[in-house]
Amino acid sequence: MGKIVAIANQKGGVGKTTTAVNLSxxxxxxxxxxxxxxxxxxxxxxxxxxxxxxxxxxxxxELLVQDAETRQAIRKTEFRTDVIPSNTRLAGASLEMVDLxxxxxxxxxxxxxxxxDYDFIFIDCPPSLDLLTLNGLCACDSVLIPIQCEYxxxxxxxxxxxxxxxxxxxxxxxxxxxxxxxxxxSGRYNLTLQVVEQVxxxxxxxVYKTTIPRSIRISEAPSYGQPINFYEPKGKGSEAYMDLxxxxxxxxxxxxxxxxxxxxxx
Ligand code: ADP
Ligand code: MG
Numbered sequence: 001m002g003k004i005v006a007i008a009n010q011k012g013g014v015g016k017t018t019t020a021v022n023l024s025x026x027x028x029x030x031x032x033x034x035x036x037x038x039x040x041x042x043x044x045x046x047x048x049x050x051x052x053x054x055x056x057x058x059x060x061x062e063l064l065v066q067d068a069e070t071r072q073a074i075r076k077t078e079f080r081t082d083v084i085p086s087n088t089r090l091a092g093a094s095l096e097m098v099d100l101x102x103x104x105x106x107x108x109x110x111x112x113x114x115x116x117d118y119d120f121i122f123i124d125c126p127p128s129l130d131l132l133t134l135n136g137l138c139a140c141d142s143v144l145i146p147i148q149c150e151y152x153x154x155x156x157x158x159x160x161x162x163x164x165x166x167x168x169x170x171x172x173x174x175x176x177x178x179x180x181x182x183x184x185x186s187g188r189y190n191l192t193l194q195v196v197e198q199v200x201x202x203x204x205x206x207v208y209k210t211t212i213p214r215s216i217r218i219s220e221a222p223s224y225g226q227p228i229n230f231y232e233p234k235g236k237g238s239e240a241y242m243d244l245x246x247x248x249x250x251x252x253x254x255x256x257x258x259x260x261x262x263x264x265x266x
Contacts, residue, residue: 002118005178006140011156012127014148015183018218020124021048025227026245028080032119037084039136040126041091049077050225053087061089063110065096070113079227094131103131104171108139129163138171142178147199149182149192177206181244185211210243
């Protein structure tokens with residue numbers, strides 16, 4: 001059974017999607033079978049993998065709202081990673097799901113159909129705490145948190161921690177923290193060091209040793225529809241995400257695979 005990892009942080013612009021696209025691609029490059037689910041109506045993971053949003057007929061929206069077959073929504077890519085794409089229809093899903101049965105566990109049910117086909121399934125969550133993100137957090141075994149080292153990072157983090165507590169209590173008692181990664185990192189600034197110190201104090205060994213540097217190449221790769229390890233295989237961005245992938249895979253050796261989870265309340 002593949003492990004499901006949500007990439008989440010309520011703060012926008014911290015590098016969730018960038019990490020989702022590049023980490024999933026680098027984990028696939030290590031020989032793992034990988035699926036990524038675009039749970040953000042903006043569809044940046046979709047375009048980051050070179051899929052035109054307007055071409056998406058069956059995607060995350062159809063899984064969540066119309067009970068589409070999960071395999072029908074999966075797109076093979078030339079980057080070894082499979083993608084469940086999204087498009088703007090997904091923006092309405094939160095409202096449309098409100099009256100559907102098991103509204104917060106719809107993604108979990110959909111992914112259960114294909115979980116045995118993959119080693120890892122990543123979910124790129126939107127920057128909000130609506131029903132979409134709730135579906136992401138209820139579907140996953142663990143959450144990977146990208147943090148940008150800036151003044152407001154800690155504020156957003158305490159919100160995220162209390163959200164995770166609530167989710168564990170109400171819906172998904174096995175929800176684990178996969179790890180914390182610093183994005184757009186520049187060790188030169190005092191503020192960066194202060195944020196790093198605080199985050200490490202709280203998360204301890206969950207903080208990845210690998211940090212992701214700020215890089216123009218990382219930010220321009222999506223406009224070419226390519227993950228960084230294809231766009232600039234030998235650059236520092238690619239190197240950093242490959243290092244993160246290695247760290248991630250090492251910390252997920254089979255013996256510490258996720259435990260079977262309790263059924264969430266409908
Ligand atoms: P989120 O998904 O959390 O909203 P994104 O991954 O979309 O964040 O990143 C926000 C912006 O920051 C994007 O324009 C992205 O290209 C840029 N960005 C993310 N990571 C890096 C990085 N390591 N170096 C440079 N720019 C980055
Ligand atoms: Mg995003």
